Amino acid sequence: MSASSAPVALPGLDGKVALVTGGASGIGLATVRLLAASGAKVVVADLDEAAATAAADEVGGTAVRADVTSADDCAAAVAAAVDTYGHLDVVACNAGLTTYPTPAVEITEGDFDATFAVNVKGAWLTARAAVGALKDAGGGAIVVTGSVMGERTRPGFAAYAPSKAAANHLARSLAVEHAGDGIRVNAVAPVATDTAMLEKFLGTEDPAAARQRFESSIPLGRLATPEDVASAICFLASDSASFLTGVVLPVDGGRSI
């Protein structure tokens, strides 16, 4: 599916209320669109308020300006869902960031801390804020956007890759704790995906050559689209995945075979 074609509705999401962090761009935006096309009400939470508003307006949802590194902002995003739509069923902990490839010994403390603050602590704060509302709804689903780099690292990403290993494992940790609450927690592990963030992964030296290298390392012969990843997130969030929890699902065209 191209980014411009309308998403095809998935079963098992109609009538649900979903919160998507980092929902204003890339994978998050594709997830917002697919959730809405599948009958869910969507709260778009993002640092970029204007883009969040545009995304929410597009799907008839609600926008919240939220920084996932702030416990107060995460609580406010959950409250916006419950106040606006009465309950919360689905949470996509998707906001994330990286830097350009940087040798491990040259990563600044600031960049290292910021990467973990958003990719790990931000996902945890979002999930922590949402658990009470999900329990009130009788259960629900959390999907964390991890990365293939959480399982297999590469040079230049000694902050990002470990942060995604932690994000992948956060999903498993939450899954074992909250299964008894009827809350399923899974992660997707995308390979390089055609979003704004891709520029960082390709680096500045020769992005076209880097892209070719990435593509040739993927058995299906192309990068992921945001829609590929959104499909996996929405499937894991849906009732169709009702017996799946603690799964880290590669969305990688066979990269990790």
Ligand SMILES: NC(=O)c1ccc[n+]([C@@H]2O[C@H](COP(=O)([O-])OP(=O)(O)OC[C@H]3O[C@@H](n4cnc5c(N)ncnc54)[C@H](O)[C@@H]3O)[C@@H](O)[C@H]2O)c1
């Ligand atoms: N693009 C890839 O190649 C790729 C591969 C694997 C995993 N991922 C992961 O997918 C997720 C989405 O990334 P994307 O590729 O769509 O990138 P993107 O840059 O298009 O979108 C990221 C979104 O997160 C938001 N965001 C950043 N920091 C935030 C914060 N502190 N609070 C709230 N929102 C914040 C940004 O404003 C942006 O809208 C990230 O977790 C990323 O690590 C991306």
